[in-house]
Amino acid sequence: WRSFDRKSSHANRFxxxxxxxxxxxxxxDAAFAAFNKSLSESLPVTFRLNRGRxxxxxxxxxxxxxxxxxxxxSFVRIGADRVLSSDEVVNPVSWARDVYQLGTDRIGFVxxxxxxxxxxxxEREARLGHAARQGVASMLPAIVLDPKSDDVILDxxxxxxxxxxxxxxxxxxxxxxxxxxxxxxxKRLSSVKRRFQxxxxxxxxxxxSRGEDLSRxxxxxxxxxxxxxxxxxxxxxxxKFPYLWRCWRAKRAVMIHPLQLQIAMSAASLLKVGGRMIYxxxxxxxxxxxxxxxxxxxxxxxxxxxxxxxLKGFVTRPGIASWAA
Numbered sequence: 001w002r003s004f005d006r007k008s009s010h011a012n013r014f015x016x017x018x019x020x021x022x023x024x025x026x027x028x029d030a031a032f033a034a035f036n037k038s039l040s041e042s043l044p045v046t047f048r049l050n051r052g053r054x055x056x057x058x059x060x061x062x063x064x065x066x067x068x069x070x071x072x073x074s075f076v077r078i079g080a081d082r083v084l085s086s087d088e089v090v091n092p093v094s095w096a097r098d099v100y101q102l103g104t105d106r107i108g109f110v111x112x113x114x115x116x117x118x119x120x121x122x123e124r125e126a127r128l129g130h131a132a133r134q135g136v137a138s139m140l141p142a143i144v145l146d147p148k149s150d151d152v153i154l155d156x157x158x159x160x161x162x163x164x165x166x167x168x169x170x171x172x173x174x175x176x177x178x179x180x181x182x183x184x185x186x187k188r189l190s191s192v193k194r195r196f197q198x199x200x201x202x203x204x205x206x207x208x209s210r211g212e213d214l215s216r217x218x219x220x221x222x223x224x225x226x227x228x229x230x231x232x233x234x235x236x237x238x239x240k241f242p243y244l245w246r247c248w249r250a251k252r253a254v255m256i257h258p259l260q261l262q263i264a265m266s267a268a269s270l271l272k273v274g275g276r277m278i279y280x281x282x283x284x285x286x287x288x289x290x291x292x293x294x295x296x297x298x299x300x301x302x303x304x305x306x307x308x309x310x311l312k313g314f315v316t317r318p319g320i321a322s323w324a325a
Contacts, residue, residue, distance in 0.1 A: 012247075012248050014248065014249065014250065015245065015248045016032070019035075019284075021324055022285070022320075022324060023284075023286075023320070024320070025317075039245065040242075042105035042107075042239065043105055043106075043135070043239040044101050044102055044104065045101070045102040045104065045109045046093075046099060046100065046101045046133075046134065046135060046139075047100055047132060047134065048096075048131065048132055048134060048169075049061055049098040049100075049131050050098075050129060050130050050131060050132065051098050052169035052172045052173065053129065053168065053169055053172075053173055054129070054130050057125075058130070061125060062098075065090060065100060069089065069090055069118045069121075070086055070087070070089065070090070076089055076112065076115065078103075078108040078112055079108060079111075082104075084103045089102065089103055089118075090102050090118065091103075093136075094313045095311070095312045095313030095314065099136075132162060132165055132166070135240070137237075137282065138163065139166060140280075140311065141163055141229060141278045142163050142166040142167050142170060142227065144278055145167070145227060145278050147167050147225060148171070148177070148224075149172055149174065149175045149177055150176045150177045151171070151224040151225050152177055152178050152180075152222070152224050152225075153178070153223060153226070153227070154180045154182065154222075154226045154227070154267070154270060155180065155181050155182065155227045155229075156182055156211055156227060156228045156229065156263065156266075156267045157182070157211075157228070157229055157231060157263065158182055158183050158192060159183040159188035159189060159192050160191045161181055161192035161196065162195075163227055163229065164181040164192075164204070165196070167179050167227075168204060171203065175203045176203075178203050178204070178205060179203060179204050180205045180206075180207060181196075181205070182209055182211075182214060183208060184208065184209060184211070189206065192206060193206065210266075211262070211263040211266035211267060214270065215269045220269050220270065221270070221271065221272045221273065222270050222272070223270050223271055223275060224272055224276075225271075225275055225277070226270060226271050226275070226277040226278070227278050227280070228263060228264050228268075228278065229278075229280045229281070230259070230260045230263045230280075230281055231256065231259065231260070231263075232256060232282050232283040232285075232288050233253050233283050234282045234283060235248055235282075235283050235284060236282045236283050236284045237282050253283065253287040256288065257287055257288060257292060260281070260288060261292050261295050264279055264292055264293075265296065265299060265300075268300060277304075279292065286319075290319045290320055290321075291323060293306070
């Protein structure tokens, strides 16, 4: 199914019709063809080093990645029809320190014999908390939030915990702040607990609560910063989970919109005056993105305002102002 789902010729026609209507820049056939092509490409593996918590280990891993795992003067065959040169195997990204990207996806990383030493190293260091496998899109909310060492931060819908882990890393070993990792699903929290077994617990709290219950229990204005990464349809993750392309239906975004807005409202109520909240999803649907933000701004009567952000190394655009329900 993965091979079938990645072929743009098998793409969901409802998906195509819907997004040509919703996103003006995709109305042109050439633009939509390029969009389709990008969705059909597999997602490269990315990981980051935990320098904030383990600076000496991060330095040693950085040296190994620059030397031992560059495969200098040789080529690496990925599957039956792809060959990587030595400078394509693993490289640091330009937009953040300690983040690395491979020239292959997860399946190629696991199954390529030549990459086995690198795979074993990344997996071992991830188990020890020295590194973390994390997608680029998942890294962006914490980067935009820009946590400081004395911030009190809430990660609202946190499982599996990669954003909380990243926040703790960015805050450093001498942090006087706290990260609260919350998720309403106790089963999903079990993976969060395993992730944090190797990290110091001094600046970290795990809670299990619905957003509205959390705001009632703690009261207003508790946190300097909040990441509100809400449940969503996930159609922005088609490159990682191509079956979503085949299964996509427009009504799912409409159905989940009220829950997203409810969670965002609860998150906003917990934010201190002058604080910053990041609202994020894994969806490209404006019903889940711009529509929720617009409703949130309208419901809070001027208490919140949009803040412009710059993402070095990324192509960005303003949010759209109109959409079809």
